[in-house]
């Protein structure tokens with residue numbers, strides 16, 4: 001039987017294992033696989049911690065419905081009943097500007113205004129800034145097809161104020177990235193298509209909104225479909241659902257792979273930190289780019305160097321749980337903070353307002369703040385106590401929260417948020433070409449390459465499984481000979 005080793009037990013690795021089984025069965029071939037994870041638990045950046053009825057997300061707290069991969073996977077895994085819509089009643093997001101919180105105007109789609117009256121009435125953007133955004137309606141298309149940064153694109157189409165007050169803080173909050181270095185082609189290809197097809201982003205968004213089908217009402221027992229979705233027990237429900245669908249003996253935690261070398265006649269040898277060696281006909285590496293570079297250095301220094309060129313930002317999430325009477329309810333999901341405000345935190349989510357099932361009863365309010373990412377990355381490495389102090393001082397200043405939190409939890413993500421900077425897709429093309437030419441049966445998948453969101457990782461895990469099954473089907477070799 002042909003053998004596949006998957007390295008990394010985050011969402012990409014587990015999805016690759018799931019689809020490897022499915023695709024092999026569909027192709028009528030027998031495949032044995034083993035997933036190796038260096039840490040003590042599965043999930044990678046998906047970390048949900050549940051304590052005294054508080055459900056705390058250390059990494060992602062949701063996924064977007066627009067990319068259907070997670071919803072489809074949840075249906076296959078039989079966990080659709082665990083899906084959790086966000087609480088629509090409080091959909092507003094605020095922006096801190098000039099020390100005050102302003103609601104993002106209704107009708108703002110990503111960064112683009114699509115409703116004139118709420119936009120005109122919003123005090124967030126000055127009148128010159130609003131007029132500059134309106135210029136998008138008449139500005140010509142970009143002449144060349146070369147890549148540009150998200151910051152340059154937003155400034156060119158909508159102006160600097162739109163970038164500073166809306167684009168940069170939203171992107172910093174969501175991508176943990178810097179809009180001045182972020183590749184538009186790799187991160188927001190949709191904007192390029194809009195400009196190519198419609199010239200004006202405002203026109204393109206209005207047309208897209210008019211065409212978008214209304215989400216079908218949920219069937220009995222089905223979760224309502226909101227833009228952001230999660231799971232009742234937290235994102236860990238997805239990891240648990242995947243793990244339950246796979247044979248436990250195939251998922252091995254606490255095993256670090258140290259290096260990968262090619263075998264004579266095809267296939268790969270994986271040297272484990274414990275001294276053992278494992279043989280495989282095909283390998284799927286779902287480890288973050290810099291870890292993958294280390295694994296591949298003995299095999300291909302050129303690929304390893306390309307991987308090291310993908311910057312990894314550092315960030316931290318700080319969750320604070322307060323008694324309800326200590327927090328003024330904004331009736332919103334939270335707020336983002338532009339760099340120009342000079343704050344140490346970038347954003348805040350009212351977790352227990354956005355989602356049900358996050359606190360045991362309405363007497364508690366759960367807040368999550370972010371530091372690092374696109375700016376102030378050095379803060380991410382501070383000790384937990386200092387980060388809690390920073391978050392509390394900022395929240396006291398911005399929201400007037402004076403009470404003691406009843407619970408706090410910090411999660412650090414050091415050099416582990418991939419940044420798709422200008423040239424990212426060119427680097428990826430060079431990596432793919434080398435893999436194809438020199439390393440048959442070796443796939444790289446995960447957040448460092450084709451999308452950082454959980455749905456992107458699910459898509460990439462499936463893609464890697466499909467490619468691997470096609471390769472095995474073609475070669476029909478066995479490592480067990």
Ligand SMILES: Cc1cc2nc3c(=O)[nH]c(=O)nc-3n(C[C@H](O)[C@H](O)[C@H](O)COP(=O)(O)OP(=O)(O)OC[C@H]3O[C@@H](n4cnc5c(N)ncnc54)[C@H](O)[C@@H]3O)c2cc1C
Pocket residue numbers: 007008009010011012013036037038039043044045046058059060061062063064255256257258286287288291295315316317413416417445446447448452453454455457
């Ligand atoms: C704070 C934060 C908030 C986020 N918010 C969102 C959000 O709300 N929505 C969203 O869609 N996305 C969000 N993301 C992004 C998303 O969570 C990640 O991109 C995704 O979970 C990455 O999955 P992965 O499987 O590719 O990588 P990882 O989760 O990093 O998994 C890789 C695994 O490989 C293992 N590994 C590494 N080296 C070795 C080795 N040598 N041997 C064996 N194992 C190894 C690691 O231990 C790890 O478990 C967020 C990310 C962070 C950090």
